[in-house]
Amino acid sequence: MNPAQLLQKWLELRLPADARAWLAEAATKLRNGSDTDLYRSVSLVTRKIGKTDLALAPNEREQAGASREGWDPSDWSLDQAARIYLLLVSGTDGATFLRRLEQLCDTADIGELVAFYRGLPLYPDQPRYVLRAAEGIRTSMKAVFEAVAHRNPYPAEQLAEPAWNQMVLKSLFIGSTLHPIVGLDRRANPELARMLCDYAHERWSAGRPISPELWRCVGPYARGEMLRDLGRVLEKGTDPERTAAALALASSPDPEATGLLWAYPELCRAVNENKVSWQTLANPA
Amino acid sequence: MRFIDPHIHMSARTTDDYERMATAGIVALIEPAFWLGQPRTQVGSYIDYMSSLVGWERFRAAQFGIHHYCTIGLNSKEANNAALAEQVLEILPRYLVKEGVVAVGEIGYDDQTPVEDKYYRAQLALAKEFDMLVQVHTPHRDKKSGTIRSMEVAIEMGVKPEHVVIDHNNEETVQDVLDRGFWAAFTIYPNTKMGNERMVEIARKYGSNRMFIDSSADWGVSDPLAVPKTARLMLDRGIPASDVEALCYGNALKAFGQSGQMKEEHWLSPAPVDQRMLFEGNSVLRGQTPRVGEQPPIAERMDSVAFK
Numbered sequence: 147m148n149p150a151q152l153l154q155k156w157l158e159l160r161l162p163a164d165a166r167a168w169l170a171e172a173a174t175k176l177r178n179g180s181d182t183d184l185y186r187s188v189s190l191v192t193r194k195i196g197k198t199d200l201a202l203a204p205n206e207r208e209q210a211g212a213s214r215e216g217w218d219p220s221d222w223s224l225d226q227a228a229r230i231y232l233l234l235v236s237g238t239d240g241a242t243f244l245r246r247l248e249q250l251c252d253t254a255d256i257g258e259l260v261a262f263y264r265g266l267p268l269y270p271d272q273p274r275y276v277l278r279a280a281e282g283i284r285t286s287m288k289a290v291f292e293a294v295a296h297r298n299p300y301p302a303e304q305l306a307e308p309a310w311n312q313m314v315l316k317s318l319f320i321g322s323t324l325h326p327i328v329g330l331d332r333r334a335n336p337e338l339a340r341m342l343c344d345y346a347h348e349r350w351s352a353g354r355p356i357s358p359e360l361w362r363c364v365g366p367y368a369r370g371e372m373l374r375d376l377g378r379v380l381e382k383g384t385d386p387e388r389t390a391a392a393l394a395l396a397s398s399p400d401p402e403a404t405g406l407l408w409a410y411p412e413l414c415r416a417v418n419e420n421k422v423s424w425q426t427l428a429n430p431a
Numbered sequence: 432m433r434f435i436d437p438h439i440h441m442s443a444r445t446t447d448d449y450e451r452m453a454t455a456g457i458v459a460l461i462e463p464a465f466w467l468g469q470p471r472t473q474v475g476s477y478i479d480y481m482s483s484l485v486g487w488e489r490f491r492a493a494q495f496g497i498h499h500y501c502t503i504g505l506n507s508k509e510a511n512n513a514a515l516a517e518q519v520l521e522i523l524p525r526y527l528v529k530e531g532v533v534a535v536g537e538i539g540y541d542d543q544t545p546v547e548d549k550y551y552r553a554q555l556a557l558a559k560e561f562d563m564l565v566q567v568h569t570p571h572r573d574k575k576s577g578t579i580r581s582m583e584v585a586i587e588m589g590v591k592p593e594h595v596v597i598d599h600n601n602e603e604t605v606q607d608v609l610d611r612g613f614w615a616a617f618t619i620y621p622n623t624k625m626g627n628e629r630m631v632e633i634a635r636k637y638g639s640n641r642m643f644i645d646s647s648a649d650w651g652v653s654d655p656l657a658v659p660k661t662a663r664l665m666l667d668r669g670i671p672a673s674d675v676e677a678l679c680y681g682n683a684l685k686a687f688g689q690s691g692q693m694k695e696e697h698w699l700s701p702a703p704v705d706q707r708m709l710f711e712g713n714s715v716l717r718g719q720t721p722r723v724g725e726q727p728p729i730a731e732r733m734d735s736v737a738f739k
Contacts, residue, residue, distance in 0.1 A: 185525050192530040193691070253478060253522075255485035255529045287490045 149214050149268045150234035153227050156206060160224060161195065168194045169228060176236040181246060184236050188250060191228045192257060200227050216299030216328055217267050225257060230265035240271025247278065256287060263293035266300040276304050283313045288320055295327055302329025311338045314363060315345060324359040325428040331362070339367035343375050358383075358390030362424055365394030368403060377406050380413070386430075388413060389422050432676060433698075436460040436658045437683035438537075438566075438598060438616065438645035441488055441499070442480075448648075448655040449495040455659040458698040459498040461687060462488060463537040463566055466506050468650050474518040477505075481522075485529045500693050502536030502566045503527055510550040511542070520553055527561050533690040534558075536566025537598065540577045543570060548584070555588040564690050565595045569604065578604045582611050596686050598645070605633060609641060614686045618647040619657035627661040631668045639677035643686070 147155070154173075158166055172187040200222040202210070210217045219227065233247070247269070251262055263282045266275055279301060282294035294301060295313055305313065310333050317324055324330055342364050349356045361379065364372055379391035392413040395403040407414050416422045434457045441449070441462050452460070462484055471477060484501040492499035503526040505519045526532065535558040540547050558565045565585065570577035578597060585595050592612035599618045600608060608615040619627050630644060646657035654660070662679045666672060687693050 182524075186528065189525065189528045193528060253482050253525050255482075255531070256489055257530050259486065287487070289490075 147209065147213055149210075149217065150231060152206075152209055152213055153231040153234070156200060156202065157195075157224065157227055157231060160200070165195050169231075172232060173235045176232060179236060181249065184232065184246060185250060185253075187232050188229050188258065189255075191225045191232070195224050195228045197223050197225045197257070199223050214267060214299075216303075218297040218299075218328075219264075221297065222264065226261040226264055229258065229261040230268060233262075233265060234268060238270075240269075240274050243270050244274045244278075247275070251278065251281075256289065259285075259287070259290045260293040263290060264298065266294065266298060267303075272300070273304060275300070276306075276309075279305065280309050283309065283316060288322060291316070291320065292322055292326075295322070297326050297328065299328045301327070302333050307333075307335060307337065311335070311341055314338060315341055318342075318345065318357050318360055323428065324357070324362060325424055331366075334363045334366050336367040339364045339372060343372050346375060356387070358386045358427060359424070361387075361390045361394035362397075365397035365403075366399075368394065368398045369400050373398070373400065373402055373406060376403070380406065380410055386427060389416070389427055390424075392417050393422065393424060393427070432456060432659075432662060432672075432680070433458050434658045434662065434679050435643075435683045436646050436648075436655070437596075437643060437687060438463055438618065438647045439655060440465050440647070440649035441492065442483060443650035444648060444655055446491070446495070449492060449497060452655055453495045453497055455656050457497060457659065459500065459684075459693065460492065461500045461502060461533060461566075461683075461693075463502040463568075464504050464506065465537060465649065466508050470509055470512060472515070474515060474522065477519050478522060481526045485526065485531065489531065498693075498697050500531045500533045500687070502534040503529075503532050504535045504538040504554055504566075505550055506537060507539050507541035507547045507551065507568060507570075510547045511544055513546050513549075516546070516550050520550065520557075523554070523557060524561070527557065527563060531692055532563075533687040533692045534564035534566045534596070535561075536596075537568040538565065539567040539581050540570045541568075543573065543577055543580070551581075552584060552588055555585055555590050558590060558594075559588070563594075564687065565590060567595060567597050569597060569599045571599075574599075574601070575603050575607075579607055582608065582613055585613075586611075594689065599647070602629065602633065605637060605642070609637070613641075614682070615642045616683075617642065617644045619644055619654070619661050620647065621652060621654055621657075627657065627664050630661050631665050631670065634665055634670050634674060634678060635668075639674040639682065641682065641686075643678050643682040645683075 157169060161169065175183055176187060200219060202220055207220050210219050247262060251259065254262065266279055269275055279294055282290060285291050295317055301310060301313055314324065314327065317327065342360050346356050346360060361376065368376055376391045376395055379387050383391060392407055392410065395407040396417045436457055439460050439462060441460065464481060464484060481503060489499040503523060505516055510516050527535065535554050538551055538554045540551065555565065567581050569581060581597065596614040596616050597608045598616040600615045605615050617630055619630055644658055644661055646653060646655055648655040648657065658679050662675050665675045684693065684695060
């Protein structure tokens with residue numbers, strides 16, 4: 147099944163009869179519908195369908211990933227699923243889809259923006275939405291930013307390196323998290339490592355805390371001064387920061403990194419025996 | 432005591448105001464679509480303004496633990512630019528059914544010109560089409576007859592009185608509004624319109640049935656704490672607490688709650704999805720418990736700036 151069919155099935159299983167009937171009627175109308183029909187149906191969704199969690203079962207999550215690689219709607223809500231479903235069934239070519247999406251974003255409320263950005267990996271003709279995704283990253287509304295950045299395969303697939311690096315740095319800047327970013331390790335690069343270390347220095351100068359996750363994208367490209375930064379964290383950091391520095395050093399191919407880590411046998415053992423990982427760091431038991 | 436300010440133009444206010452309002456116990460507010468102090472010349476300005484009412488401003492309010500709702504409409508002053516008004520009317524349907532839009536508003540009369548009348552009626556028709564409430568701005572000049580006319584036209588257009596809030600009332604208009612079965616709102620403005628001393632006397636005379644108060648604070652001289660301050664004064668002057676609660680919280684909720692878009696549970700027991708949307712996210716990396724949707728504790732707000 148394609149994503150639209152999956153969304154339809156999941157919604158039908160969860161919605162009460164009246165909401166189901168409304169959605170079916172709206173979808174039928176949209177198959178050859180006007181722009182206005184689409185705008186009105188998409189906005190009406192919260193009033194007709196509500197905002198409870200979609201709450202997918204494990205097998206449904208697997209279906210999502212099988213139907214579109216990397217698609218993870220595990221934390222979607224019903225209104226988001228219904229809005230994306232309606233967009234998809236309005237089934238047009240990429241150019242019309244983009245034009246309508248831009249119109250919708252121009253007059254969107256917060257909930258709609260979150261839904262539209264979460265839907266990015268499902269839209270036709272994927273490269274068309276790069277500027278829209280970059281716009282989402284520029285937002286000052288954290289929930290909107292995270293709709294692009296978190297559990298969304300689109301940025302890693304489509305963003306050029308400068309936009310990608312901005313997204314990662316901004317996550318830290320606005321107090322968001324890195325571990326839900328899809329492709330975080332795959333897209334790590336030397337320029338990002340440099341930007342993150344500069345950012346760490348700024349925070350140190352200001353006497354402000356640093357997210358331990360920062361070091362995850364530094365590790366693979368750490369050398370010279372960056373290794374000394376990691377050494378400083380190992381020596382003086384909080385426990386989660388020291389764990390993060392150890393994980394980062396372990397991911398570096400540089401022999402100097404291995405040497406630094408060896409000075410801390412306990413951390414070294416925890417990393418080697420997989421007792422700590424970026425996941426355990428993000429979600430302490 | 433908790434408060435609702437059912438008419439306040441937050442786009443014109445600072446974060447200091449939000450902070451003081453939250454501290455004073457305001458849990459929710461309604462921002463009516465209004466003009467900006469000078470007339471807009473392009474429909475695009477309306478689009479950006481209305482998008483900010485359902486987007487950025489809602490997010491901004493949420494950061495202070497205040498629930499932001501709005502009303503959407505073409506105000507009476509700008510209705511007088513007929514060419515522009517026509518374009519605005521075309522885009523209104525795109526906003527009316529957005530989440531958290533509680534009414535068509537604020538609409539009504541300013542100079543009571545024929546063009547104002549035309550667009551007031553057109554928007555009453557939209558309210559009927561979309562099954563929505565109406566928030567009416569009554570004129571500052573020739574107030575009494577303008578207020579009566581607003582109500583008569585609403586009835587003529589087939590809108591039910593219990594679905595209409597008549598705002599900016601005073602001693603001269605309140606009886607007519609209550610007699611016709613409409614909701615009567617009072618704006619507490621420093622210096623103009625209703626001062627809070629006058630409101631105390633109105634509460635003494637009319638009680639609290641179908642009445643509530645607001646600040647209408649905007650970019651002019653106005654007080655975003657007008658509701659809690661007036662509540663304090665009413666309590667000090669011996670108005671029963673149940674009436675004060677109704678005038679400053681309960682009745683606004685009853686009136687605008689009819690929209691289905693504004694519910695007490697939004698601030699008493701926020702749904703997890705709302706918290707994800709609007710409040711600090713679930714960043715868990717520093718070893719703390721996940722903070723999902725933390726709001727300033729309501730009990731603490733009692734002991735507020737307005738009450739000291």
